[in-house]
Amino acid sequence: MHDSNQAQRDVEAVACIAAVPKILEVITRTTGLRFAAVARVTDDRWTACAVRDEIAFGLQPGGELELRTTICNEIRQHRQPVMFGHASENPQFADHQTPRLYGLESYISVPIHRSSGEFFGTLCAIDPLPSRVESPETLQMMELFAELIGAQLESDERHALSQAALHTALDVAKMRERFINEVSDDLKEPIQALVMDAYLIKTTPGLDAQTRARVADMETNLWRMAALVGGIVDFAYDKLVTGAPLSRTPAATLAGELQRVLTQVVSAYPQRALATHVRIDADVDCDPARLGQLMVNLAINVLRHVASDVTVSLDASTTAGELRLAVEAPGLALPDDALDSVAGPITRRPGMVREPRAWDFFIAGEIARAHSGGISVVPAPGGTRLSFAMPLQALQDVMPVATSNAIAAG
Structure with missing residues (x-):
């Protein structure tokens, strides 16, 4: 009819x-x-x-x-x-x-x-x-x-x-964003509580060395979980995509944010020798919170792969035209495929068992892309430097992420 x-x-x-x-x-x-x-x-x-x-x-x-x-x-x-x-x-x-x-x-x-x-x-x-x-x-x-x-x-x-299909998809996306945001908020509180509990246990007098080491590992994993929750929220709101809005950030503001996250890293790894250095002398077109997340990502990747008794340097500085964030450690060596995840998530074949990746720069790579910057690995005296560089001023055309790997043979 x-x-x-x-x-x-x-x-x-x-x-x-x-x-x-x-x-x-x-x-x-x-x-x-x-x-x-x-x-x-x-x-x-x-x-x-x-x-x-x-x-x-x-x-x-x-x-x-x-x-x-x-x-x-x-x-x-x-x-x-x-x-x-x-x-x-x-x-x-x-x-x-x-x-x-x-x-x-x-x-x-x-x-x-x-x-x-x-x-x-x-x-x-x-x-x-x-x-x-x-x-x-x-x-x-x-x-x-x-x-x-x-x-x-x-x-x-x-x-x-x-x-109509587009509007439906947008409605579903909004519901997904709301769900992810609410779940993430619900996860933050227990993670923070567990971090505090781990710290209290770790500092308990008379605790044997083996238990102290296990608690330290728990604390490290909890900090990583917190970072991942933040990354999930960012993706839900499409904040890590190329062309994300960047604002002119005063040098002091960016320096304060980077110093804050580096202090968190030092607190999360009290048993490690960490040398931090922040020298931001110029205003930068950026998202300070995302750059802080990138710095933490680089640091965690390196700390998992170097001996516990070496000093790891965490540096943030500006030059005439660039902002650089770098992590350097003696004995640090990255395999040739370490930066593969910068270009996107690793594709897994159906039925393949999911194994944890030793190196994971996907979130860092997306933040780098959004800032028209790149992540690179270069030789350094006594070791290797993992660094991120971006222009101080936002470019009109967003550049692809540079992923050079210039590790010296041997």
Whole structure:
């Protein structure tokens, strides 16, 4: 069944096709028939969707005719065009109910199909006076116009469906963001509590060395969990993507943020020898919190791979045109594929057992990309330096992340 609401939607769909009024004007001027219309024809309704009326026929868009009184109903069934220029002298239509009921002498109507082949209705023209419309050229013109309307209807419907799907996807994304944000907030409090408990246990007098070491490992993993929760929230809100908004950050503000996160790293690894150095002398176009997260990511990666008795240097500084964050340690060696995750998450084949990666720079790489910067590994005296560099001023065109690996052989 074709209800009135659907009929109204069909009228609106045709009204959205800007070319229809001009098509109807061309038809009336070319054929001489003074009434032209686009009609939606179903198995129970004939509805005018667009009208050009120069004979005061009385139909407006949304108006209806009784379906069984129309030739369009016959066209709906046999899907062939119908045309005649003088009904009273036409053997087939002289006694037909439609010309007699509506006082028609001239008539032409062609079916409108969507590009999928589905029947929509008709493009028709009528006049109470005889005319010479029965020509191949007129029929071809009407069929071309009908084909254009049908194709545009389907195109518009597909666009509407795409928009609806987009809105649905956006609604789902908003629900996902809300869920992730709420879960992340719920996780932060117990993680912080566990960090405090681990610290209290670790500092308990008389605790044996083995238990103290295990608690220290627990504390390290808890800090990593906190960083991962922050990363999940960032991805939920698309904050780590290329082109993320960067703001001019005063040197003192950025220095304070980096010093804060380095202090957290020192607190999280009290048993390690860490040398921190922050010298920010210029304003930087950046997201300070994300750069702090990047610094922590670099530090954690390095601390997991160097001996516990070596001194690890954590440096943040500005030069004439760059901001640099670096982690350096004696004996540090990165494998050739260490920076693979900078370009994206490692793809795993179906069924592959998930193994923890020794090095993981994916989040750091996304932050670097958003800041038009790059992560690199270069030789340093007595070891290797893992560093990030970015321009002080945001670039117009975001550069791809540089991932050079210049580790000296041996």
